[in-house]
Amino acid sequence: MLVLKERDVHSLLSNISVSECHRLLSNLHDILRAYSSTKNAPQSEQMIHQPERESIVTRIGNTSLFMPSSITTSTGIKTVTISPKGLKGCINVFAPDGELLGVLNAEEVTAFRTSLAVMIPYVRWPNIKRNLVIFGAGRQAEWHLKLALLLSDVKHVTVVNRSSPRRMERLFADLQQKNADLVCRVLLKTAETFDSQLRECLMASDIIFCCTPSVTPHFSFSYLDKKPRFISLIGSYKPSMQEIDSETLLSAERIYVDTKEGCLVEAGELIKANVKGDELIEIGELQDNESLKTGGNLIFKCVGMGIMDLVMAGNLLEMAREKGMGLTVDEF
Numbered sequence: 097m098l099v100l101k102e103r104d105v106h107s108l109l110s111n112i113s114v115s116e117c118h119r120l121l122s123n124l125h126d127i128l129r130a131y132s133s134t135k136n137a138p139q140s141e142q143m144i145h146q147p148e149r150e151s152i153v154t155r156i157g158n159t160s161l162f163m164p165s166s167i168t169t170s171t172g173i174k175t176v177t178i179s180p181k182g183l184k185g186c187i188n189v190f191a192p193d194g195e196l197l198g199v200l201n202a203e204e205v206t207a208f209r210t211s212l213a214v215m216i217p218y219v220r221w222p223n224i225k226r227n228l229v230i231f232g233a234g235r236q237a238e239w240h241l242k243l244a245l246l247l248s249d250v251k252h253v254t255v256v257n258r259s260s261p262r263r264m265e266r267l268f269a270d271l272q273q274k275n276a277d278l279v280c281r282v283l284l285k286t287a288e289t290f291d292s293q294l295r296e297c298l299m300a301s302d303i304i305f306c307c308t309p310s311v312t313p314h315f316s317f318s319y320l321d322k323k324p325r326f327i328s329l330i331g332s333y334k335p336s337m338q339e340i341d342s343e344t345l346l347s348a349e350r351i352y353v354d355t356k357e358g359c360l361v362e363a364g365e366l367i368k369a370n371v372k373g374d375e376l377i378e379i380g381e382l383q384d385n386e387s388l389k390t391g392g393n394l395i396f397k398c399v400g401m402g403i404m405d406l407v408m409a410g411n412l413l414e415m416a417r418e419k420g421m422g423l424t425v426d427e428f
Contacts, residue, residue: 098413099423102201108415109208117212117246120411124209125216125379127167127407128354132380143168146403148358161185165402168192172406176202178309182234187409196428198413202405203235209408210400211239214305214328216379217352217396219247220388221326227252227300231314231339232307233261233282236330240305245271245278252279254297256314260284295319306339307331311364317343324349324390329397332364340395342369349392352377358399366397 100108112120131144145166152160158179165172169192176185185202218225225248230237233255244250255264260282268280283293298304298319306314308331317340327348329339345351345365353359356373359366366376379396388394416422 097428098198100200105204128380132378163402174405207235228303229301230305233257233264236307313341338364348395349390352396
């Protein structure tokens with residue numbers, strides 16, 4: 097049994113090459129394709145098992161999520177708690193016979209796999225991807241930025257946040273060393289001219305990544321012109337949450353999701369806009385290299401599934417063994 101601490105997972109992911117990233121992207125997409133193509137098959141014929149997540153909300157306001165899954169060749173469960181201190185938890189990966197193969201810190205994996213899922217429609221959207229706006233400055237936002245730079249030609253980045261994000265600023269410095277023509281800035285919500293600056297940077301944007309558990313929209317639809325944009329939403333996970341207003345959501349020519357069932361229950365944006373299942377397209381329905389060119393906005397909403405954690409955890413355990421990383425525990 098292999099144990100990967102947070103720093104082990106961070107080291108593995110922070111040093112991935114473009115080819116390794118594409119391999120992980122392909123592996124994740126393959127699992128989502130298997131999920132979409134077999135979820136309505138008889139139980140006896142299913143290779144992918146994705147029960148609904150369970151949650152516990154304590155009296156002190158912490159939310160614990162339990163996400164079991166199986167891809168037949170392995171089974172796992174991710175347990176995380178979301179509190180004012182952030183997200184903490186682990187992923188357990190089991191062999192088909194129940195042998196515990198590995199335990200991984202969940203924080204970095206969760207941020208990475210969600211951001212990687214966003215890249216599935218992102219790399220297939222053929223429009224210009226030069227000007228990026230990110231709402232949020234946590235790990236999710238960091239990984240969205242890292243992967244967008246790794247997989248496309250982003251030249252200008254604006255991070256919108258409540259306070260000055262030191263980790264993001266350190267990341268900016270590192271990224272600008274590697275990309276001399278990359279322009280990065282932070283737009284603070286406390287700025288006197290915040291509203292006008294936000295409107296200006298959104299008008300110039302090609303891509304908008306929303307990465308916060310917001311209960312109110314980050315911006316009004318009136319802040320966007322008719323230029324097609326790629327907009328991803330990964331922050332809301334309760335019906336009371338929303339990152340964009342209904343007008344922005346319904347402006348999309350297409351709305352893609354990771355799971356229709358999960359998004360219709362958990363995504364406040366879709367619930368408030370009264371979106372129905374037949375108006376959504378799962379990214380598991382996309383074929384290889386299928387272009388997602390649209391005349392209007394393309395929106396992707398991701399709430400996450402246990403199979404995403406399981407396939408990423410399995411890949412990371414394999415990578416760690418190849419590199420001699422992690423703590424091996426015998427006879428667990």
